[in-house]
Amino acid sequence: MAETTGPLQPTQDGTDAVPAAKGVGTRTDRTKAIFLGPAAIWVLAFTIFPLLYAGPRKMASFRYGKINQFVGLGNFARLFRDSNLHTALRVTLVFVVSTVALEMILGFALALLLNREIRGKNTLRAIMTLPLFATPVAMGYLGITMYYEQNGPINSLIRALGGDIVPWLSNPFWALVAVIIVDLWQWTPFVFLVSIAALQGLPLDLYEAAQVDGASGFDLFRYVTLPLMLPTLWLILLLRLVEAFKVFDVPISLTLGGPGRATEVYSLFTYRTALRFFNHGYAAAQGFLLLFIVMLMVSLLFGRIREIYE
């Protein structure tokens, strides 16, 4: 019975009037199940079940119009030989590392800079939330017009500042930079908003104490702000890493993965394997590799994160 009493009932010895009045044990179990059950069943039905349902196919060379044959681990072996896949992995890694690093540095720096009483602070924050909710596909599509080589606004600005025209979408290097910039536009505000929210929640008395002890501005940052902000920064890092690995919308709408395969990120590559070349078995194997990479990363960071959520 002690197991079934919720935290609402303060004692575990059954003296509490509430569970007794409700008929104890089975009744509470049923209540719990009614509250948690629907969501749990829902998640099982729409994430675990489809994966199991499609599971056998990753073992088969499943292709429409071809006879199914069981290829065992062949699809997994192919992952190691496919140079296009390796290109996609490399592009994704470059994208993930550069966007996450730049967003964290820029966003946190801005938050530190603006962490003071400013007129219109709330308006500023409201404006910073706009990019977070702007439809990514729409941003990619709008990007085509903004990165336009002749007379597009970005190149016009560069030329006005005395620079040369940048071949944004036609040069492999610059195309990836263009995709990265869209991501920076969209997600630097996220780092900024979370950082500034956390900064404003820091205990002021610690700063006063440190100032009384004669700490200078940089010391305050190095020995007070940074250690206190570290859990938040870890959390932002994890959330951004996870999201960055999912990138799909902007590359497919802005560059279609091109020129060549210069911006063909992992999700886009897998999407094409599945729905352009209808190689479902191989695409499923690719999906599992990505899942493995993300899970590995999350579990490496998870120790830190658990501390934050608990």
Next chain:
Amino acid sequence: MREKSIPIAGRVVLVIAIICMLLWVLFPFYWAFLNSIKKPAETFEPTWVPFLQFQPTLEHWRSELAIPETRRALLNSTIISIGAATLAVVLGTLAAYALARFQFNRPQNGTLTTWFLSQRVLPPVVFVIPFFLLMRQLKLLDSVWSLVLLNATFTLPFPVIILSQMFRELPKELEEAALVDGATRFQSFFRVALPLVVPGLVATWIICMAFSWNEFLFALTLTSQSAIPMPVIIAGAEHTRGVQFWYVGVRVLLTMLPPVILALLAQRYIVRGLTLGAVKG
């Protein structure tokens, strides 16, 4: 915040930083708006102020909104986002209350929470084929309902995590009093706890709606004609006549404005929502 008077040089840096930030964030929206009200021939001219530098026109808005596919897509997107958000919030609120108020043993509360959180960690592309096959089996391909189901699934972590923290912050005494007075658990949930978290509930609903509206990968793979929502319309806009800046402007704004405006309404809860409850905004 810390120091009262900032030196002049510091203040100048601050003002410049703020101006740059605002320009950087707002320019794409203004650029889209500008193009949407310019005549085709004017889109390449460096004019920035309507009425003063050029005569604005609503012609492109009218013709875009007259296209049946666009209207249909707007309707589909509305159904998908409202449906998915409502489902996610209903399921999520119940689960959130369970996680906040009951003690689970096998598996424990922490594990359950992590499990719900993990839905946002999974890369969606992993699910493209499983969902395609499942929806084909259910005869739900090219149906808005398949997208309602999927978006509800992928936005479910928001209500679960955000609301379980809100329920935990409510004083237990209120509900205990109700239970002692003979209310059932359901009555104390509906009459006491739920009304107190309504603002959070609405904000979570808005966040779920915006995310469902913006979702693209499943919308692209599971729809082919009648269920196509806005993000797919925009990505499918053909470039046969080159990029038509004016239509790009209209479509981009039509797609982006609903979630962006919704986000402004949920402003207070955004940080909490996007960090899955770990940081209070």
